[in-house]
Amino acid sequence: MRLCWYWEIMNMAEQNAGKKGQFPGGQILDFERPLVQIEQQILELEHQQAVTGRDCTAEARELRSTLVTLMKKTYSNLKPWEKVQVARHQKRPQAMDYIQMIVRDFCEINGDRQFRNDKSIITGLGRLAGHKCMIVAHRKGRDIKEKVECYFGCAHPEGYRKALLKMQLAAKFHLPVVCLIDTPGAYPGIGAEERGIAQAIAVNLMEMSRLQTPIVCVVIAEGGSGGALGIGVGDRIAALEHAYYSVITPEGCAAILWKTAEMAPKAAECLKLTPKDLKKLKIIDDIIPEPLGGAHRDPSVAASNLEHYIAESLTRLKRIPTEKLLQQRYDKIRHLGEFFQSGSAATPVKTKRPAALTLPVTGGPVFQSQAVRV
Amino acid sequence: MGKKNQQIDNIQADVDTKKTQTAEVRKVDVPQGLWMKCDKCGEMLYRKEFEENLHCCIKCNKHYRVDARTRVEQLVDPGTFDERLADLTSTDPLEFKDRISYKDRLAQVEKKTGMKEAVIIGKCYIKGRPLVLGVMDPFFIMGSMGSVVGEKISAAAELACEEDLPFIMVTASGGARMMEGMVSLVQMAKTSAALARLDDNGGLYVVVMTDPTTAGVAASFAFLGDIIIAEPGTMIGFAGPRVIWNTVKAELPEGFQTAEFMLEHGFIDRIVDRHDLRNEIARIIDYCGK
Ligand SMILES: [Zn+2]
Numbered sequence: 318m319r320l321c322w323y324w325e326i327m328n329m330a331e332q333n334a335g336k337k338g339q340f341p342g343g344q345i346l347d348f349e350r351p352l353v354q355i356e357q358q359i360l361e362l363e364h365q366q367a368v369t370g371r372d373c374t375a376e377a378r379e380l381r382s383t384l385v386t387l388m389k390k391t392y393s394n395l396k397p398w399e400k401v402q403v404a405r406h407q408k409r410p411q412a413m414d415y416i417q418m419i420v421r422d423f424c425e426i427n428g429d430r431q432f433r434n435d436k437s438i439i440t441g442l443g444r445l446a447g448h449k450c451m452i453v454a455h456r457k458g459r460d461i462k463e464k465v466e467c468y469f470g471c472a473h474p475e476g477y478r479k480a481l482l483k484m485q486l487a488a489k490f491h492l493p494v495v496c497l498i499d500t501p502g503a504y505p506g507i508g509a510e511e512r513g514i515a516q517a518i519a520v521n522l523m524e525m526s527r528l529q530t531p532i533v534c535v536v537i538a539e540g541g542s543g544g545a546l547g548i549g550v551g552d553r554i555a556a557l558e559h560a561y562y563s564v565i566t567p568e569g570c571a572a573i574l575w576k577t578a579e580m581a582p583k584a585a586e587c588l589k590l591t592p593k594d595l596k597k598l599k600i601i602d603d604i605i606p607e608p609l610g611g612a613h614r615d616p617s618v619a620a621s622n623l624e625h626y627i628a629e630s631l632t633r634l635k636r637i638p639t640e641k642l643l644q645q646r647y648d649k650i651r652h653l654g655e656f657f658q659s660g661s662a663a664t665p666v667k668t669k670r671p672a673a674l675t676l677p678v679t680g681g682p683v684f685q686s687q688a689v690r691v
Numbered sequence: 692m693g694k695k696n697q698q699i700d701n702i703q704a705d706v707d708t709k710k711t712q713t714a715e716v717r718k719v720d721v722p723q724g725l726w727m728k729c730d731k732c733g734e735m736l737y738r739k740e741f742e743e744n745l746h747c748c749i750k751c752n753k754h755y756r757v758d759a760r761t762r763v764e765q766l767v768d769p770g771t772f773d774e775r776l777a778d779l780t781s782t783d784p785l786e787f788k789d790r791i792s793y794k795d796r797l798a799q800v801e802k803k804t805g806m807k808e809a810v811i812i813g814k815c816y817i818k819g820r821p822l823v824l825g826v827m828d829p830f831f832i833m834g835s836m837g838s839v840v841g842e843k844i845s846a847a848a849e850l851a852c853e854e855d856l857p858f859i860m861v862t863a864s865g866g867a868r869m870m871e872g873m874v875s876l877v878q879m880a881k882t883s884a885a886l887a888r889l890d891d892n893g894g895l896y897v898v899v900m901t902d903p904t905t906a907g908v909a910a911s912f913a914f915l916g917d918i919i920i921a922e923p924g925t926m927i928g929f930a931g932p933r934v935i936w937n938t939v940k941a942e943l944p945e946g947f948q949t950a951e952f953m954l955e956h957g958f959i960d961r962i963v964d965r966h967d968l969r970n971e972i973a974r975i976i977d978y979c980g981k
Binding site for chain 2: 503504505506507509510511512513514515516518519520522523524526527542543546547549550562563564565569570573574575587588589590595598600646647650651653654655656657658659
């Protein structure tokens with residue numbers, strides 16, 4: 318199982334971009350090739366028209382409508398593995414892009430006050446559609462220097478501690494928290510283990526579950542396992558249409574179950590990591606639509622959809638008294654998952670309430686006194 | 692290092708139930724010789740004596756992994772364990788199928804281990820102190836956490852809260868259960884939220900880390916103990932050593948990701964020999980329990 322696939326993908330993406338520089342999207346994904354061909358034909362027609370003066374408008378219009386139809390068809394039927402590729406697309410807007418587009422007067426605040434300032438997680442105050450709030454977001458980086466600086470979006474323990482410190486600051490001053498998730502996973506390194514990456518994430522999960530202010534989390538591209546969940550507990554959890562959120566990378570899963578990373582597409586299918594599946598499983602509450610062909614084709618539309626979603630969520634959540642908000646959050650988290658009870662394998666009993674002991678009123682979990690055979 | 696790596700890789704990668712037995716000692720395994728060889732010091736051990744020694748090597752004291760039922764037997768006052776939620780079993784939310792389907796895998800593991808899931812919870816007494824106990828089974832799909840494990844541990848925390856009892860959790864897990872996908876990952880949040888409630892209520896939560904305590908379990912309820920103790924030699928960490936090695940391409944430090952390493956770096960309170968666990972738990976309850 319390897320994590321350096323990420324580095325490899327990024328390198329490949331960069332090389333591809335260099336070779337086929339004329340396509341505005343940069344990296345071309347396999348399933349995008351027919352689309353790119355049409356896009357290039359349109360560009361050529363326009364070029365011809367400019368050079369020869371021959372009127373190609375009608376032809377171009379036809380091509381454009383074919384393009385839109387084909388794009389709709391392609392993007393509404395993306396396979397899970399293709400979604401993962403779109404989520405990792407080199408030109409896909411990152412948290413910093415969204416912050417620039419939708420957060421007014423962003424004031425970055427840094428550091429965990431303990432070890433160092435982890436650049437893989439950005440934290441700062443800002444105004445989002447009129448709401449003053451604390452933004453907590455993964456940062457992947459654009460150019461190589463920035464990517465290396467922030468470990469391609471893989472945060473260290475100090476990143477999670479910084480995030481928590483700023484969230485607690487927000488709670489103190491009654492500011493809601495907005496988390497933008499985009500990471501392949503927490504950083505798997507020696508320093509990260511030495512400084513307690515597991516403990517840092519664990520504490521975030523516990524504290525976010527009882528943070529006394531509204532929290533809205535959005536997976537904007539990659540939701541990589543514990544590294545994503547470490548800033549992913551809240552009152553509302555959403556994902557952009559072409560994001561993914563998974564317990565393990567498809568590559569990692571394939572390496573474990575099939576002993577080869579080449580089975581990643583199959584693993585992606587098995588893991589049910591697309592927003593549609595996650596909504597069905599009640600892992601996320603909402604799916605935020607992206608422009609046709611993915612956020613990277615029109616970042617401003619994606620940004621405006623994101624802004625609208627967050628603003629609407631904050632408006633609603635801010636109206637709820639804190640105590641009630643926390644109870645709702647707890648109930649929601651407590652109900653995650655499903656199981657059979659009493660061997661009556663007829664219907665899965667969804668965890669109904671946080672009721673370890675409340676007695677059998679509904680079909681929820683019921684304790685049975687039963688001596689164990691030891 | 693090589694050997695350690697190998698061992699750890701097995702922990703990480705071996706959801707393959709075929710291989711989980713290796714040199715580990717299982718009470719439930721039917722055909723077993725009277726003798727076994729310690730894989731650390733090479734000593735030939737008489738099984739009965741080894742079991743009476745709490746599954747530790749008589750010569751080098753290597754702590755072997757213990758299945759959950761045996762662990763309960765070793766820890767609690769005889770006849771006091773009152774199991775709760777024993778009848779919860781996994782659904783298959785993803786309809787997961789790799790080489791075999793998750794359903795078949797569960798059936799196989801249940802048959803082999805005699806366990807319905809990777810954790811048992813209940814009320815019991817240890818040296819006369821009442822408490823809520825959770826024990827994970829490292830042999831049930833690597834002690835991985837799916838919906839049932841998450842539910843039982845959360846319910847145990849709530850039970851402790853409700854009855855004002857200390858909650859003692861013996862962890863042994865490779866992490867989240869891949870075959871339940873995101874449903875398993877969010878159990879990390881669920882257990883942590885339930886423990887936050889116990890904490891708000893002033894309840895005592897003690898974690899006993901046993902081999903292995905890694906990944907999603909380490910990054911949730913295992914590291915949230917008011918007091919965290921670990922058995923010697925326990926593997927404790929987040930990422931798998933091979934993943935780390937592939938990322939940093941450097942030799943991993945001696946004893947990396949062991950209980951001793953975690954103690955040195957300040958992430959656990961004490962390392963406790965298995966023979967002293969009962970005493971130590973009772974002592975902590977006397978100091979911190981209600
Ligand atoms: Zn030995």
